[in-house]
Structure formats: structure tokens, C-alpha cells
Amino acid sequence: MSEGERLARAALTRLTEPGDEAVGRWLRQLGPVDLMRGLTGAGPPPAGARADRLAGCRARAAGLDPAGDLAAAARLGGRFLCPGDHEWPTQLDDLGDARPVGLWVRGSPDVRRWALRSVAVVGARACTGYGSHVAATLGAGLAERGWVVVSGAAYGVDGAAHRGALAAGGATVAVLASGIDVPYPRGHAELLGRVGEQGLVLAELPPGGHPTRSRFVLRNRVIAALTRGTVVVEAELRSGSLVTARRAIELGRHTMGVPGPVTSGLSAGVHELLREGASLVTGAADVIELVGSIGDLAPERRGPVVPRDLLDADAARVLEAVPGRGGAGVAAVAREAGTGAERALAKLYELQALGFVERLGDLWQLADASSTSDTPKPPGRRPGARRGGA
Structure with a gap:
């Protein structure tokens, strides 16, 4: 150019x-x-x-x-990017005629390379402690895994996401509705200074430009287009973060929401977004599974494994057939378990060795621990158990 x-x-x-x-x-x-x-x-x-x-x-x-204006940006250590520049993030071209005329940038990293591996984390300004915690955890988790966290530097969720990424020593980008030399909100001047030193501050307005309500809304389209996906953490039904998310849907980006209490108005917008087809996520691993490459899978989630889970099918059926009190003979246990007497007896001895059942003469009953818990007592002879055959 x-x-x-x-x-x-x-x-x-x-x-x-x-x-x-x-x-x-x-x-x-x-x-x-x-x-x-x-x-x-x-x-x-x-x-x-x-x-x-x-x-x-x-x-x-x-x-x-x-x-x-170019000289003012240079004094800040910034620059002005235009479409066609090597550093221009080409995914912004998906905006068509709404594409930025150019980008004012503060910070040394390559905008194009960072944008290729970035995720937007947005949400309510007046967020709850839950929303702030989730946003910070997401920001840190994504940054630790080598992803760039993009947000709008607002109070609440945006600020928490930036801080989480910075605390993890990772990469973060703030997209402003003002000039790169006009920190907004004013209370985030220090935060934006840290973002500019460790990451990137981007704006469509030239140095000295001040934010307006319409500029905030229009800024959201840049966040949506710049990133691989958008995560919403807490949002009311009328929220600017939902504008970002829906623009991301229009652009074919991944759109995600973190659920919250159904009694919270601050989660109502997120829940509506999930009803519209956004993906439910609860942590950085879920996000990366959606926006990452093949093989970036979240770990399988399951409840804790208890000793009963390790029993084979026959042993599990026999254990279910043993009464908790009063005891039952081998024939009754076999009939209840749907197996032969010899097979039932073999499994009863196996369960006795594992501490699940105890023998009382010719009868079998659940060991005391098994009657109240999935964790059996240590294997061995139980009080009242007799030696000998069945």
C-alpha cells in the first residue's frame, strides 16, 4: 500500500x-x-x-x-494496520463492507498470528462473584494452553478475563471503542497499560477518539470476527455481549455459553443463547475442544469410581441379591441373581474376600459397611462369621 x-x-x-x-x-x-x-x-x-x-x-x-495521528500512535509504540498488510488479520474480511477501514494497534505481537489462535470471552459488566471467577479461570486456562484471550476491557467479565490471562503469563487482546491512547473505562487504565505491555490493544478510532454507545455496539463485531469463537459468561437478556455472540454465529464462528443459576437474571441471556444452539462449556478444555484442532479433546468426565464399579457382571448381580439384614441361603441368592447355586456360591466367597458380604452360618448378608456405603471394610474375617462350608 x-x-x-x-x-x-x-x-x-x-x-x-x-x-x-x-x-x-x-x-x-x-x-x-x-x-x-x-x-x-x-x-x-x-x-x-x-x-x-x-x-x-x-x-x-x-x-x-x-x-x-500516525506520529501520535508511533509515540505510544503503536502502528496503523491496513487491509493487505502482512500483519492484517484476514478473518476481519468476513465482515464484508463492514470491515474496519484500518486498525490502530498498541503492542508488539503480530496481530495476524495472534488472531489465528484466539478466543473471545465476554459478558456482563455488573457480573456476580461467580461470573468474575469463571471468566478469570477461563482466561487463565486458555492462556496456559497457548490461546489468546480477546475481550473489550470493560468492567466485570471482560476485565476478569484479561486479568486471568495476564496472571497466567499468557496473551490477551483488548479491543476498544475509543482510541488506543484513551483508556475506557478510566478505572481500567492500569489494566490496559498491562495489556499493552504484555499483549495488544486494538481500536478502529484514531488516537484521541472517545467511545459512544453506538461505537461499543460496533466494536463487538470486530471481537466476533477477529476470533475463532466467542464465550459468553453471564449476560442479561438485553446485553451487548449477546450482540457479539450473535454476530459470531452469523460469521460462522463457534459460539459458547457458560450456564449459571436459573434464578439469576444475569444468566438469562446466556441460557437463551444456549436454547438458540450455542454450545455449553464449563471450562477452557471444553472451549479448546470446539475451537482447536483435531485431537484437542476435553478429558472425559465421570463420577468417582467406587469398589462396586470394579465387580464383574455376575458378582454385581449376586451382590444385589444379598439382603442387608437377616441373611439368605445360597439357593435364595442364586434364584434372586438368576444364576446357578455353584456360581452364586463362588461369587459369594469372592465378595466375602473383598469385604462386601459376610457369612452367618448357612446364611449370607451384606457386610456392615456395604449396607450403608459403597466403600467396603478391608477384606478379612468379619465378626460373627463362621468357618466351614456352605
């Missing part, structure tokens, strides 16, 4: 609003230099541009200084 085109794109980030599909269409048709000239009155206006829009652009044009 020529220097003139780069300057024109930098100027357009100040002249126009993020995500404007009309601007994206004109940019595709005219190129950045001619579009910038047309919007500022230095050339023919783009086809279909309304007079009020042109007037607004010309008003903004009075303060244009793209070279100054």
Missing part, C-alpha cells in the same frame, strides 16, 4: 464512523484516496452520498491530520 493510501485510510478513521457499510462500499469502489477527497469536497462525491452526510464529513475534515 502506498503512503498516500495509508494516510487516506488513517484520515477516514477520523472522518467516518466504524462499521459504516456505505463507506465500505465506496472504499471498495473508489479506493481510499478518491473516497477521502470525495467526502471532504476535494473531489466528486461518492454515488448516493446524502448532502447532510457530506456536510458532516466536511465539518470533521477541518481537523484532519492523518500524519499527526
